[in-house]
Amino acid sequence: MDILQAIALAVLQGVTEFLPISSSAHLILLPVIVGWQDQGLAFDVAVHVGTLTAVTMYYKKDLAKLISSWCGSLVGKGFNDEAKLAWYVGLGTIPVGLVGISLSDAMQEALRNPLIIAAATIIFALLLWWAEKRARERRHTITLNDALLIGLFQALALIPGTSRSGITITAGLLLGLKREFAARYSFLLSIPVIALAGFLKALELYQSNVAVSWDLMLIGAGVSAIVAYLSIAWFLKLLNRIGMMPFVWYRLILGVVLIGIFSGQTQ
Numbered sequence: 001m002d003i004l005q006a007i008a009l010a011v012l013q014g015v016t017e018f019l020p021i022s023s024s025a026h027l028i029l030l031p032v033i034v035g036w037q038d039q040g041l042a043f044d045v046a047v048h049v050g051t052l053t054a055v056t057m058y059y060k061k062d063l064a065k066l067i068s069s070w071c072g073s074l075v076g077k078g079f080n081d082e083a084k085l086a087w088y089v090g091l092g093t094i095p096v097g098l099v100g101i102s103l104s105d106a107m108q109e110a111l112r113n114p115l116i117i118a119a120a121t122i123i124f125a126l127l128l129w130w131a132e133k134r135a136r137e138r139r140h141t142i143t144l145n146d147a148l149l150i151g152l153f154q155a156l157a158l159i160p161g162t163s164r165s166g167i168t169i170t171a172g173l174l175l176g177l178k179r180e181f182a183a184r185y186s187f188l189l190s191i192p193v194i195a196l197a198g199f200l201k202a203l204e205l206y207q208s209n210v211a212v213s214w215d216l217m218l219i220g221a222g223v224s225a226i227v228a229y230l231s232i233a234w235f236l237k238l239l240n241r242i243g244m245m246p247f248v249w250y251r252l253i254l255g256v257v258l259i260g261i262f263s264g265q266t267q
Contacts, residue, residue, distance in 0.1 A: 022166065103158065
């Protein structure tokens with residue numbers, strides 16, 4: 001992998017990680033489409049570090065309040081809204097963690113099939129469209145049941161093409177959450193998920209003893225962090241103005257294009 005490939009993949013990761021269009025699908029598909037070799041596990045770890053840095057920096061004030069309130073709840077200072085939200089983020093992470101750990105290497109590899117990615121891209125685009133059309137946006141707080149249901153939805157994001165942010169925002173809209181709150185909760189929920197995924201990839205990398213190009217890793221982490229931060233800010237600023245339909249149309253077009261590209265290769 002050369003520096004241009006590293007920058008291109010880092011930009012792609014940064015743009016797509018927090019938009020409802022599936023970063024994993026784009027990172028799997030771009031090398032296939034342009035004929036690049038797989039970027040490798042080390043680079044995946046680097047861009048995960050970058051996007052994790054971006055979301056924690058963007059929500060640093062929120063995280064400080066959530067952590068403080070969560071710690072307070074542990075020592076008997078009560079459950080305010082921030083403490084409840086912190087607990088809900090933790091509980092909402094459990095389903096995806098359990099499913100992710102239970103998936104075998106063979107199953108994970110099978111899910112990376114381009115036609116499966118294309119199908120997931122289209123199916124969950126239609127689900128997002130349905131959620132957007134019937135959204136009532138009544139609430140800006142969540143309950144325990146909301147957190148558990150959104151967590152179950154998030155586990156579906158282990159299928160490349162689903163989009164972690166897309167499926168959790170979809171669930172939030174279906175539950176009647178206001179659009180901007182659903183997005184905020186989705187991004188807060190991403191922090192432990194990205195951290196867990198990055199840790200598991202880093203552990204796998206450590207056990208593999210693969211040589212690491214540290215210069216490319218630093219470039220990947222830095223570029224993905226900057227781009228992801230800007231992507232979060234852009235998405236939240238324009239969310240109420242543009243809604244979710246532009247992303248629905250993008251996913252539908254992408255899915256159809258992928259089927260056109262890869263269906264002939266499987267025959």
